[in-house]
Amino acid sequence: NAGVTQTPKFQVLKTGQSMTLQCAQDMNHNSMYWYRQDPGMGLRLIYYSASEGTTDKGEVPNGYNVSRLNKREFSLRLESAAPSQTSVYFCASSDGLQRGHNEQFFGPGTRLTVL
């Protein structure tokens, strides 16, 4: 049981380059999330998808786009990377709204450096 998987684990980009972070879950969860984690701060929500076919902005969406490809996969795209996007990115999933406890399960994270 893989849970939530993310690729790649590490990435270095130059300013202005684009890339897509991939996330997949095998728990049949309806909701998926992208967070970023910066030093001295907790995780902040970038975008989320409450169900297949829907996406919504979180707390810090600027500079990012997302795609909910199907129920399993939720990708995060940086169209033109900036040094301010250097961070660790986490994907998470949840079906807690059905069970009432809202627990989110996290992937291992992607460390992204933008030079």
Add this chain to the structure above:
Amino acid sequence: AQTVTQSQPEMSVQEAETVTLSCTYDTSESNYYLFWYKQPPSRQMILVIRQEAYKQQNATENRFSVNFQKAAKSFSLKISDSQLGDTAMYFCAFIIQGAQKLVFGQGTRLTINP
């Protein structure tokens, strides 16, 4: 706006001691869930314990327990008989029932010394 505050950026204790991590939060909602997540050096976010706000009884998971004070909006984590493997960042978080946004505190870096 919902916020979570962890006032202890770093803590350090000796192995086998008991340690308490503090967390306060602010919300006008009455139905919500509270969580403590552990993040070891591997970066993986691991759920340690969960508390439903409508339950008065404090949650317990083996050596981990919480002191939930709803009126004071306080949710502290107690780790008993601490072990070297407890060394990690600990994040307090909460989510409003029916909402999607999990709100995190800034984290407390806990070091267990041999």
